[in-house]
Amino acid sequence: MRRMELLAPAGGMRELKAAVQSGADAVYLGASEFSARAGAGNFDYEELAEAVRYCHVYGVKVHCALNTLIKETELEAAIAAARRVYECGVDAIIIQDIGLAAHLRRMLSDIELHASTQMTVTSLEGARYLKEHGFSRVVLARELSLSEIEEIAKGIDIELEVFIHGAICMCYSGQCLMSSVLGGRSGNRGRCAQPCRLSYELIRNGNREVSAYALSPKDMALIDHLKELRRIGVASLKIEGRLKSAEYVSAVTGIYRKYLDKPDKVSVGDRRELAAAFSRSGFTDGYLTGRLGRAMMAHDNPANNSGSDFTEEAKKRACGGFTRRIPINIFASLAAEDILRVTAYDNDGSCVSVLGDIKAEAAKNKPLTGERLREQLSKLGATPFYAADINTETEDGITVPVKEINAVRRRMCRVLEDTLAKRDRKAATDIPIPREKRTDISEMYLTAEAETADQARAILSAGNIRRLYVSAPVAAELYGVPEGIELVTKTSDIFMPESITTKSVSVSSTAAVRFYGKMARYGDFRLNVYNSLTLRALSELKCITLSPELNISEIAAVIRNATTETEIIGYGRLPLMLMRNCPIKALGGCQNGRREYSLRDRKGIEFPLICSMYRDGTCRSLLLNSKPIYTADIMDVIRQTGVNGIRLVFTDETPDRCGRIIKEYKDALLGKKINAPEVNTFTRGHLKRGVI
Secondary structure (H helix, E strand, O other): OOOOEEEEEOOOHHHHHHHHHOOOOEEEEEEOOOOOOOOOOOEOHHHHHHHHHHHHHOOOEEEEEEOOOOOHHHHHHHHHHHHHHHHOOOOEEEEOOHHHHHHHHHHOOOOEEEEOHHHOOOOHHHHHHHHHOOOOEEEOOOOOOHHHHHHHHHHOOOEEEEEEEEOOOOEOOOOOOHHHHHHOOOHHHOOOOOHHHOOEEEEEOOEEEEEEOOOOEOEEEOHHHHHHHHHHOOOEEEEOOOOOOHHHHHHHHHHHHHHHHOOOOOOHHHHHHHHHHOOOOOEEOHHHHOOOOHHHEOOOOOOOOOOOOOOHHHHHHHOOOOOOOEEEEEEEEEOOOOOOEEEEEEOOOOEEEEEOOOOOEEOOOOOOOHHHHHHHHOOOOOOOEEEEEEEEEEOOOEEOOHHHHHHHHHHHHHHHHHHHHOOOOOOOOOOOOOOOOOOOOOOOEEEEEOOOHHHHHHHHHHOOOOEEEEOHHHHHHOOOOOOOOEEEEEOOOOOOOOOOOOOEEEEOOHHHHHHOOOOEEEEOHHHOOOOHHHHHHOOOOOEEEOOOOOOHHHHHHHHOOOOOEEEEEEEEOOEEEEEOOOHHHHOOOOOOOOOOEEEEOOOOOEEEEEEEEOOOOOEEEEEEOOOOEEOHHHHHHHHOOOOOEEEEEOOOOOHHHHHHHHHHHHHHHOOOOOOOOOOOOOEOOOOOOOOO
């Protein structure tokens, strides 16, 4: 079984050095732009080049995160940033944006692309799609069980990276809109404000059941599962924490390094050190083991209550000193009337030779002995090296000044560092961003999405729509669909093969894009399409719903370069969170197929909860926004963007309400004046403000 990589976080140079000195095989960090941890120190390009050099001397790889979603107006800057990162010598780029990845694959041929956990890869199909599109590694969703990871590992030859320690989210990564909708700070853009760490009241049929930090899980710790992860073929183990201190990085990396090198039962002291570094009322392995529920949650206290107490050893590694040294072998020779010659090589075959400047001369007093030469060459304290072995050959009766020996030793170390740090790399290829637009679609139309069969029947009766999206069970209940309306099965938000009875499907993941490849397909908003490069990367889809995080001008900018039909969500409650660990069950309740529960925040605002049973018997919970998006009264503004379809999403509306909404939007498309609903009963979503 191959060695698993230990991948540690680095929010800044101090944290990076702590990671390396504590035994990391690789570090991941962010450049100054487009990193999903905008609050971390991150690295400007000069610092990044220095960081890469430091790591490469130790044989440590550097993975740089350019893993935010990219707006159309940012594409040039993002591509330029990727090029500079590439030129700094990083070993891999971590990416969320599918379009950016497709462009970089052609532009930067000599670098690994890693699919960010923000891509929500939960299946073998998802991993296969990414391998076929040039990725060499997939960072799997944190919500997977061991058996699900094993199924992926057995089915494909691609590197799999899993998180093993640190903060986890209640929502599937890449699918959370809570911070975005409530505060304009997008988690997909690295600016999550963590509203999930606030207290909420669980409401059942209007009555308060309990108050708790209902959306705040404990931190993950998989220290007891390293053997299992090695057995199933995981390539890399990732520690979360780019916002955490150097001491934290040192402590956690050091402990995981210890048990990777020498598998053993984890000691009480090491468990205590992990808990003392950072803990939200303990740790959980619930996703990996399938033990979901209350035990995963920090219901009473979402904050770090560990005291951040670190051992002296962890503090020492975090202080920037050299505690991890590279063994080298040195051979030196000195002959009469010749210069000092020194060769150094490490255990991996890197070898350098350096020469002195001053010829040896006859010693007037004390000749230079081999022992004295070895003593001077062994003084490597201010370097990353230590001398494992030194051999010398010196003629009798000659000498060179001590300062000459010291100068040669320093030169030897500098040249060896240069050799270890050097990476030969092909030049980047200049590839312009495609700028062309599909012009054969002019008519603006309506589509609708229904949660229940009764809603779907009401929508079909109302007519005036081009497509109706429903789940597979609902589609099986519908008969006599009117001519001119296309019935489309909305496949599961988290991919799972389903029995489809319609000719067309709507897909929410790249896994579904691949799996349903022979069917007519439509792209759901969960594909997180922010720009025209991503539209092109998904050009096999007939129509794509753009991300609801884009504002009017950003939508227009995408569509100016769109070669695919596009939709936007023009009505409906946005799903803020998609959760595997049901917050209702974790607090002791269950909806049992009904719609009885909601969460109420500190301002008295209620967010409905919908639970859906998947075919494998597991449940997924949706937290919906408190108000629906409404845009019928501003249809003239939306029309100017050039978007083709307006999608009406119905969740908790009555069938009669569905019919009335469709009529209002049809009238709006016909140019009739529509009055806005009552104040505080609706939202524009991000159409006016957008996200940062």
